[in-house]
Amino acid sequence: MNRISSQPGLVSLDDRRRPEPPALVLVAHGSRDPRTLATVHDLLDQVRDRRPDLPVHLGHIELNEPLLPDTLASLGTADAVLVPLLLSRGYHVKRDIPDMAAASPARTRVAAPLGPHPLLVDTLHARLVEAGWHTGTDEETRRESAVVLASAGSRDPESAIDTRRTAQLLAERLGVPVVPAYASAATPTVETAIRALTARGRHKVAVASYFTAPGLFARQCAEKAPWIASAPLGTHPAMADLILHRYDQASATQVTSAA
The missing domain is CATH 3.40.50 (Rossmann fold)
Incomplete structure (x- = not known):
């Protein structure tokens, strides 16, 4: 007889447990400005609110802890999708993050940067x-x-x-x-x-x-603005939606690296 699980999505109708989703690792650049770290943590909270069953972690390229290699090491051999909190392609997206991922024991996929979108x-x-x-x-x-x-x-x-x-x-x-x-x-x-x-x-x-x-x-x-200047992107709700969109895109691809 089929039973309804108390954790929807984790158990199928024939009681076989579905695979856990890969962890989402938000990869921030890092900054000496404390407002940057506060913004990143607020975005993480928004992502967790939207996907309560999704394991969500943070790793920095530099300047702040936890550093990305430490975050990946803590995941062991788990599956993870690395979502760069970066707005375009560049050295960090094309070299730094993939290199750190390749050196870790985790089975990783690196998502596209947030922009353009x-x-x-x-x-x-x-x-x-x-x-x-x-x-x-x-x-x-x-x-x-x-x-x-x-x-x-x-x-x-x-x-x-x-x-x-x-x-x-x-x-x-x-x-x-x-x-x-x-x-x-x-x-x-x-x-x-x-x-x-x-x-x-x-x-x-x-x-x-x-x-x-x-x-x-x-x-x-x-x-330098001669008229008005807008605030940074920050914690606008669309940012959390975009992080999850990039995660979902990468989750649909094959694992790209494993140590």
Whole structure:
């Protein structure tokens, strides 16, 4: 006779226990700014609230504990999906995280970075509206308006491709030009992008903070805004949804590494 389990999803109708889902390991960069760590922990809480039966862990690339190798070591030979809390492809996504995963005993899959994705655009739009962006602007105001998408920057050309794609998606949402700009390692700078837009008659330039959490780069970019500057992506609910989406995508693939 079939019985209903007190843990839905773990026991099938014929009483055979289903495999445990792979653990989700959120991989954060790490920061000396305590607000960054607080943001990461808030996102973890949101993910746990959405999937109470999912094992969720945290590992940092540098600067904060637990470091990713320590987190993976604690999992033993368990299955795990590593979700980078990063917004584009780059050295950390393509080298650091896979190398750490390959050196661990865990059976791992590395998910894609969070961006580009429409859920990030939802978050960027919401943060701009919070900062004072008017969604119902008239045509004249729209012709004068533009956005600089301020990002950390990377020397990896694929990172720039991903950031430009996010800028394109945000421009489609807002109906105004959106120019990607960078705090370091890439061009144009935020100041250069603002000057270029102003020269084109765009006198209402907002800075959209394309950072996962508050920090030095986010503050420096916001300070350059001639009009409004949005808050970092932070703990907007769409961010937790996107983390789980990347987890689900990677979970559907084969295990890519095991020590």
